[in-house]
Amino acid sequence: MFNTDTLNALRRLLLAMADDHLIIGHRNSEWTGLGPILEEDIAFSSIAQDKIGHALGLYSILYEQLGEADPDTLAFMRNETDFTSCQLVEYPIGEYDFSLVRHLLFDVAALIRFEDASHSAYDPLAKLARKVKGEIKYHVFHASTFVKQLGQGSEESKARMQSALNQNMALALGMFESFEGEALLVQQGIYKGEAAIRTAWLGEVGAIVEEAGLKMPDAEKLEPIYGGRKGFHTEYLQPLLDEMTEVFRIDPAAEW
Amino acid sequence: MNIQSLDPRITRLGIDAEEKNPDQTLQREEHWETYQVFHQKKRGEKHSSVGVVHAPNAEMALLFAKEQYARRGETVNLWIVNTRDVLAMNYDDYDVFSTTPEKMYRDPAGYKVNDKIAAYKKAQLDV
Amino acid sequence: MYGGGYIHDDQKKKPEMQAEDPVLLAEFEARIARGEKIEPRDWMPADYRRQLIRMIEQHAHSEIIGALPEGTWITRAPGFRRKLALMAKVQDEVGHAQLLYSAAETLGKSREDMINDLINGKSKYSNVFNYPAKTWADVAVIGFLIDAAAIVNQVANSKGSYGPYCRALERICYEESFHLKQGHSVFVYLATGTPTQRAMVQDALNRWWQPIMHFFGPSDKMSQHTETLMRWKVKMASNDDMRQQFLSMYVPKIWEIGLTLPDPNLKKNPETNQWEFTEPDWNEFYEVIKGNGPCNAERLAVRRASEERGAWVRAALKRADQHYVTPLA
Numbered sequence: 001m002f003n004t005d006t007l008n009a010l011r012r013l014l015l016a017m018a019d020d021h022l023i024i025g026h027r028n029s030e031w032t033g034l035g036p037i038l039e040e041d042i043a044f045s046s047i048a049q050d051k052i053g054h055a056l057g058l059y060s061i062l063y064e065q066l067g068e069a070d071p072d073t074l075a076f077m078r079n080e081t082d083f084t085s086c087q088l089v090e091y092p093i094g095e096y097d098f099s100l101v102r103h104l105l106f107d108v109a110a111l112i113r114f115e116d117a118s119h120s121a122y123d124p125l126a127k128l129a130r131k132v133k134g135e136i137k138y139h140v141f142h143a144s145t146f147v148k149q150l151g152q153g154s155e156e157s158k159a160r161m162q163s164a165l166n167q168n169m170a171l172a173l174g175m176f177e178s179f180e181g182e183a184l185l186v187q188q189g190i191y192k193g194e195a196a197i198r199t200a201w202l203g204e205v206g207a208i209v210e211e212a213g214l215k216m217p218d219a220e221k222l223e224p225i226y227g228g229r230k231g232f233h234t235e236y237l238q239p240l241l242d243e244m245t246e247v248f249r250i251d252p253a254a255e256w
Numbered sequence: 257m258n259i260q261s262l263d264p265r266i267t268r269l270g271i272d273a274e275e276k277n278p279d280q281t282l283q284r285e286e287h288w289e290t291y292q293v294f295h296q297k298k299r300g301e302k303h304s305s306v307g308v309v310h311a312p313n314a315e316m317a318l319l320f321a322k323e324q325y326a327r328r329g330e331t332v333n334l335w336i337v338n339t340r341d342v343l344a345m346n347y348d349d350y351d352v353f354s355t356t357p358e359k360m361y362r363d364p365a366g367y368k369v370n371d372k373i374a375a376y377k378k379a380q381l382d383v
Numbered sequence: 384m385y386g387g388g389y390i391h392d393d394q395k396k397k398p399e400m401q402a403e404d405p406v407l408l409a410e411f412e413a414r415i416a417r418g419e420k421i422e423p424r425d426w427m428p429a430d431y432r433r434q435l436i437r438m439i440e441q442h443a444h445s446e447i448i449g450a451l452p453e454g455t456w457i458t459r460a461p462g463f464r465r466k467l468a469l470m471a472k473v474q475d476e477v478g479h480a481q482l483l484y485s486a487a488e489t490l491g492k493s494r495e496d497m498i499n500d501l502i503n504g505k506s507k508y509s510n511v512f513n514y515p516a517k518t519w520a521d522v523a524v525i526g527f528l529i530d531a532a533a534i535v536n537q538v539a540n541s542k543g544s545y546g547p548y549c550r551a552l553e554r555i556c557y558e559e560s561f562h563l564k565q566g567h568s569v570f571v572y573l574a575t576g577t578p579t580q581r582a583m584v585q586d587a588l589n590r591w592w593q594p595i596m597h598f599f600g601p602s603d604k605m606s607q608h609t610e611t612l613m614r615w616k617v618k619m620a621s622n623d624d625m626r627q628q629f630l631s632m633y634v635p636k637i638w639e640i641g642l643t644l645p646d647p648n649l650k651k652n653p654e655t656n657q658w659e660f661t662e663p664d665w666n667e668f669y670e671v672i673k674g675n676g677p678c679n680a681e682r683l684a685v686r687r688a689s690e691e692r693g694a695w696v697r698a699a700l701k702r703a704d705q706h707y708v709t710p711l712a
Contacts, residue, residue: 030268042323042478043322049470049471049474052467150696153699157698259685261681262455285705286697288697290710307485307554312702339710
């Protein structure tokens, strides 16, 4: 149905999305048991689980439909340079403000991606997107409620939210790095395209930021931090990959 | 010296192993207010009381209730109510209900006429 | 499910049993004897309230501290299935803490006071969580055997007399059945896997056996006080009975896959139908309670740091017109 170039572009898209979700899911899972209040700990853990579940769904399409290795191999046996996750997701969890704002910026983009993908001409992606977009709706609801309230909370929380937003913005713009063959996917109705997602994202994030009483950094004046989609990563990814595979590597042939 | 834990997450947090701030205690009501949570499993079923969340306001309470009380199984809807808005009876006053089960005139089981009908039918046959 | 059978009660600090109104006390005891539950706003003896707060609070602390040893392996769990299961399991433990703190709050102690007592070392939690989870196999032993031991205790407690605690335990026990299954699954995969995997799980079992034997606490001294707690259905089974039940249910599941336990004297006496074993080192047990276990300091420092780092979030969202009311159920 699709030609080789299109299929290769599709592989790149799915791998980038899967890697993003896998890494942010791992990062967010680090909060389990360490959150600011029990109730939030529980909520944040669910969101992290969902992200890892979405990564699994995306790797499964690559495995079942596109001839790639099985999800565990894809997720846990590749080299750092083979990962095409954006750099935003790699950073350590930092303080709660950083993790929360990253969660907002990532999830608004994820919701736009998956809502669009639910009408994708590539049926396996459309099916997955229809199944999981409700979860992402909750993720955005969670993040935006928190950010709005902390943005209007104490002096400290306002300042923390603003500084986390400033800190995250150039990294977040790196989510929209274009990739080879992207235009083919857009032409064939498989995918909305990074530029269009970025435009929609700026509008939606801007509205939430405004409601939170915070100042939206000027995206046009920022240099997006690209590189992730081409396998260039920060110093933080390799140690995380080492952790993720530490048990596996004891005996890669074993069943765990 | 920061804690070097077996848990890499903890090591990364950079917690000072020596620091123990004696003033560091949670203040009163630092964990906010309480909200009662009501869960509806399916359309057509009633909402049932399932427990409590601590939250700073109703919107956040709903956000928290979703994951604490609806992370497994089916759910179609949740309600939350600030605990202070619930007026509950005292268990001590249970005696106001104590004669209710005896009021059989309100109960379908309080009306039995089959024996009358049977007797009437029998009498008719005997005539 | 993490509450140990052993509820630490410092005898030196214990107030004298208060004299209670004999009429109210008789009504209260008659209600329990009829199998009815006690609800939050009921009259209850001061000692009943005190013991329940202590028990539920220690159970809640055990859940939240118990999230730390298993959390050690969250970023390292091998593969999607194990990763998701471990995250969900540890999340449940935090959820259990939330449910249990709420149940204890209905007795009149605030969550803040309970957490303060935890991080300042005044209130105890189960000793097992003061031991390190050194390898992935520790996740198997904790998830399978510690959860199993806790289930024995909690199923007994779920038949107790205090309504809110029973309701919390009902939900907790349901979720625990998943924990036990996932723990057993990891345990069996390791035990039936490669020689390296099998050696890992045997090693973990050897290290955890003594803490597991400590779990239910030393033999109860049958005192008048214990009798009262049993009559009030606060304490539902003796420590020895629970330990015997645990051994009967789970030692065969360890032996059936050819693993061993580091106690040559462990066997069931066919005549008495009781398990015989070497007494674990009870001095170590009391040392760990005092704070001298291998991980006490780290566990509390992490808990303290988490509370401290979350303080700005909680403070920022606290409304001026907020008004805390003790939860209803």
